[in-house]
Amino acid sequence: MTVKNVKFKRLRDAHTRETAEDYVEMIQELVTEQGEARLTDLAHRFGVTSVTVHKILARLQRENLIQSQPYRAIFLTDKGKKMALQSRKRHEIVYQFLRSLGVSEKIAHIDAEGIEHHVSSETLRLFEKFTPHSTKKKP
């Protein structure tokens, strides 16, 4: 592997991580919203079948990101919680940065969902730096 194609290696690795990041983020969201995440909720949110979700969850469990008993709800492990927190933070920074440029809410949501998996920490810091703080005052 030459120095030139390191960037394509990163891209492939990013792809294998994207699914995990989106899933742990969504599981966290569901647990916060409604106390637990069910397979069916995930299928609805991602717009795929329950079978697809089931197989992805098997991988995430194998990778020690989630924990669940057969026919029961899904919860994040400590490792999963850590990834979810980082992913959510990254997602939010990218989204707010796009909004600050003037990207519409709808498009910012769509683009952030993809971009979030490809921003290095260096780029992320710069996105933060150039996002005006909202400094919302209490009314």
Place this chain on the structure above:
Amino acid sequence: MTVKNVKFKRLRDAHTRETAEDYVEMIQELVTEQGEARLTDLAHRFGVTSVTVHKILARLQRENLIQSQPYRAIFLTDKGKKMALQSRKRHEIVYQFLRSLGVSEKIAHIDAEGIEHHVSSETLRLFEKFTPHSTKKKP
């Protein structure tokens, strides 16, 4: 597919589009640099085996993006050229925008390689708008 999850737009489809974009872009680059693109060149540039390239090229030919005879060089079709041009333009805008924020060359190259596939035309226009023109003067 509800309106809520359009943003998750079938990860697999997104990935197959990304591969096509990177390949036609690279083929165009090789044709410009050295008159033709060979399978081996692509394998070297992407850091994968020639077998992997061969299979991807079969798909691209099936999708009418490239054209080639057995054991000969690979060329873009008109459709492929169109995609390559758009991809190259997008790639360049993303790269220059990241550089203008202060992202290092190395990291900007890596991040642009991933981000380029996830920026809508709306976001792209705003990236352009906020990238200072280089206005390099002749010495």
Place this chain on the structure above:
DNA sequence: TTAGCATTTTAGCCTTGGCTAAATTCTCGG
């Protein structure tokens, strides 16, 4: 000219993320 090296192709394997069909398990209203 041709032998050997380089390139391309074929065969066959794997993992991931899609799907449908069907079996299993759970849960809740009557």
Place this chain on the structure above:
DNA sequence: CCGAGAATTTAGCCAAGGCTAAAATGCTAA
């Protein structure tokens, strides 16, 4: 309690993009 409907799991299919091993083809230098 119990059965129906909902949720989950299993089985089996597909395509894409990875790989190694080996066969086929192309090319060039001696």
